[in-house]
Amino acid sequence: MYDSLGLGPYLPLILLSAVLGPCAIALLHWTTTSASIPVINKYSGDFFLKKAHAEFLANCKKLISDGIAKYNGPFRVMTTLGSRVILPARFADWVKNCKDLDHVQLVADEYFAHYPGFDGNGVVVHPSRMMITVTKTKLNQNWQVETFQQHISELLEDEWSTNDGNWRPVPWGQDAARYIGRMSSAVFVGAELARDAQWQRLILSYTINLFNGVRALRTWPRFTRKFIHWFLPECRTCRKQLAFARQLLQPVLNKRRQAIDEAINAKQSPPIFDDTIAYIEEIAAGRPFDPAATQLAFAISAMHTTTELLKQTLVDICLHPELIYPLRDEAKAAIEQYGWTTAGMFQMQLMDSVIKESQRMKPGSLVNLERKALKDVTLPDGSLLPEGTNVAVDTANMWNPDIYKDPAVYDGYRFYNARKAGGSASNAAQLVSVNSDFIAFGLGPSVCPGRFMVANEVKAALATILMQYDVRLPQGIRPQIIYYGFEMLSDPTTVIEVKRRTD
Ligand code: HEM
Numbered sequence: 001m002y003d004s005l006g007l008g009p010y011l012p013l014i015l016l017s018a019v020l021g022p023c024a025i026a027l028l029h030w031t032t033t034s035a036s037i038p039v040i041n042k043y044s045g046d047f048f049l050k051k052a053h054a055e056f057l058a059n060c061k062k063l064i065s066d067g068i069a070k071y072n073g074p075f076r077v078m079t080t081l082g083s084r085v086i087l088p089a090r091f092a093d094w095v096k097n098c099k100d101l102d103h104v105q106l107v108a109d110e111y112f113a114h115y116p117g118f119d120g121n122g123v124v125v126h127p128s129r130m131m132i133t134v135t136k137t138k139l140n141q142n143w144q145v146e147t148f149q150q151h152i153s154e155l156l157e158d159e160w161s162t163n164d165g166n167w168r169p170v171p172w173g174q175d176a177a178r179y180i181g182r183m184s185s186a187v188f189v190g191a192e193l194a195r196d197a198q199w200q201r202l203i204l205s206y207t208i209n210l211f212n213g214v215r216a217l218r219t220w221p222r223f224t225r226k227f228i229h230w231f232l233p234e235c236r237t238c239r240k241q242l243a244f245a246r247q248l249l250q251p252v253l254n255k256r257r258q259a260i261d262e263a264i265n266a267k268q269s270p271p272i273f274d275d276t277i278a279y280i281e282e283i284a285a286g287r288p289f290d291p292a293a294t295q296l297a298f299a300i301s302a303m304h305t306t307t308e309l310l311k312q313t314l315v316d317i318c319l320h321p322e323l324i325y326p327l328r329d330e331a332k333a334a335i336e337q338y339g340w341t342t343a344g345m346f347q348m349q350l351m352d353s354v355i356k357e358s359q360r361m362k363p364g365s366l367v368n369l370e371r372k373a374l375k376d377v378t379l380p381d382g383s384l385l386p387e388g389t390n391v392a393v394d395t396a397n398m399w400n401p402d403i404y405k406d407p408a409v410y411d412g413y414r415f416y417n418a419r420k421a422g423g424s425a426s427n428a429a430q431l432v433s434v435n436s437d438f439i440a441f442g443l444g445p446s447v448c449p450g451r452f453m454v455a456n457e458v459k460a461a462l463a464t465i466l467m468q469y470d471v472r473l474p475q476g477i478r479p480q481i482i483y484y485g486f487e488m489l490s491d492p493t494t495v496i497e498v499k500r501r502t503d
Pocket residue numbers: 103104124131132135139298301302303305306309364368369370439440441442443444445446447448449450451453454
């Protein structure tokens with residue numbers, strides 16, 4: 001089979017890599033550019049990093065706090081995706097301003113942005129920054145808020161409603177992903193594809209498959225990856241999904257082209273389409289771009305991240321039912337005054353605070369500000385990060401008692417009160433604000449441009465749910481945050497109970 005693909009000359013290399021692969025992984029881990037930086041999960045006799053990886057997956061929070069306590073400077077964690085240098089939280093502002101520590105390069109290199117099938121990442125890191133411009137300039141509009149509300153209402157009506165006045169259990173751990181998938185797609189690709197089950201399955205699974213591809217590729221020595229990716233099943237899946245995205249998107253593009261051509265031929269003004277398919281074309285202004293890869297880029301950036309925030313916030317609201325009435329009243333008043341608009345969402349300041357508090361306690365990752373050193377970098381404490389080192393900053397400021405009073409206590413009013421108090425802390429208390437004490441959306445040149453859309457989408461979803469439904473957790477159930485490597489995940493098995501409100 002390999003010969004029919006013209007791989008004859010590479011066969012010895014492939015076989016060698018297969019045999020030596022595991023040894024090479026271990027060797028690569030210990031011989032990275034950052035080898036002089038101490039490792040926190042290093043154990044005697046653990047040549048193949050079995051114990052290091054197990055500790056990383058199960059006890060990463062402790063590894064990081066141990067590393068900070070022991071070194072009070074940079075240290076390494078051996079992750080299942082390679083060696084990562086962790087910097088203490090006090091370096092966040094410094095990292096933000098350091099031009100030689102780059103987010104884009106890290107994504108490009110470590111997430112294989114230039115490999116076929118990984119094209120979604122390729123779009124995010126493309127020097128034209130077209131997708132980022134669209135996100136920054138177009139994804140905070142009134143019609144989008146209304147669209148979010150319409151789509152989640154439709155889903156809730158189909159899936160949560162009963163007329164018998166009884167409570168019913170719903171699989172919130174899974175529903176949240178589908179709801180965000182649908183609401184976001186309505187804005188990214190329009191209502192038709194948003195309602196398409198195949199499109200939904202594709203955009204929700206692509207990110208997972210992409211990470212599987214990254215993981216699979218990273219287990220191979222660097223010098224083999226350029227051709228081994230053609231054969232790894234995980235990478236093949238990504239390529240197939242890109243092809244499928246093209247197949248599903250093309251009829252929509254054709255229909256639009258035809259409608260525009262017909263209008264022009266009839267000397268009428270062409271129809272205007274309001275979604276990212278149209279926005280990217282406008283921003284591109286004739287420059288080439290790949291519409292399907294762009295949609296996969298939106299999917300990677302937006303779907304799972306926003307799902308996690310929505311999922312956890314509703315769980316936290318159920319855990320603190322005293323918040324439900326004030327949130328509902330606030331939402332009703334805001335909608336009465338401003339409708340489902342960005343102004344209406346801005347008006348929901350308690351909701352903003354509750355979402356931000358959920359994000360503070362479960363930011364999605366134990367580390368953030370992932371960067372690659374473009375050249376040798378000397379940190380303010382004198383430590384050296386050699387060129388090519390991948391770093392990330394400890395998220396621990398979000399739980400620091402010197403910054404947040406009683407940080408382990410969930411306080412839905414925490415940011416609301418800070419905002420009402422006025423002064424310099426007031427702006428920082430908004431969900432979309434970022435600073436070194438709150439880095440869940442990143443910081444600096446690569447700060448998340450999608451956070452305004454996130455705020456509108458999550459508020460529209462929660463306001464709709466709370467205004468239409470009573471919600472609670474089943475008796476005696478308290479969903480726990482799941483720690484998996486660097487990730488902090490909302491429990492995917494969470495069930496909540498809902499009852500349609502009649503008033
Ligand atoms: C709760 C949801 C989200 C979270 C927690 C989140 C978090 C982040 C983080 C941590 C970064 C890296 C920032 C840095 O390292 O400084 C980032 C970058 C990015 N995010 Fe988000 N994000 C979310 C939703 C979204 C959405 C909805 C979109 C698009 C519609 C989006 C688009 C992007 C893009 C394009 C980048 C790359 C920016 C660049 O490289 O300049 N994100 N996001």
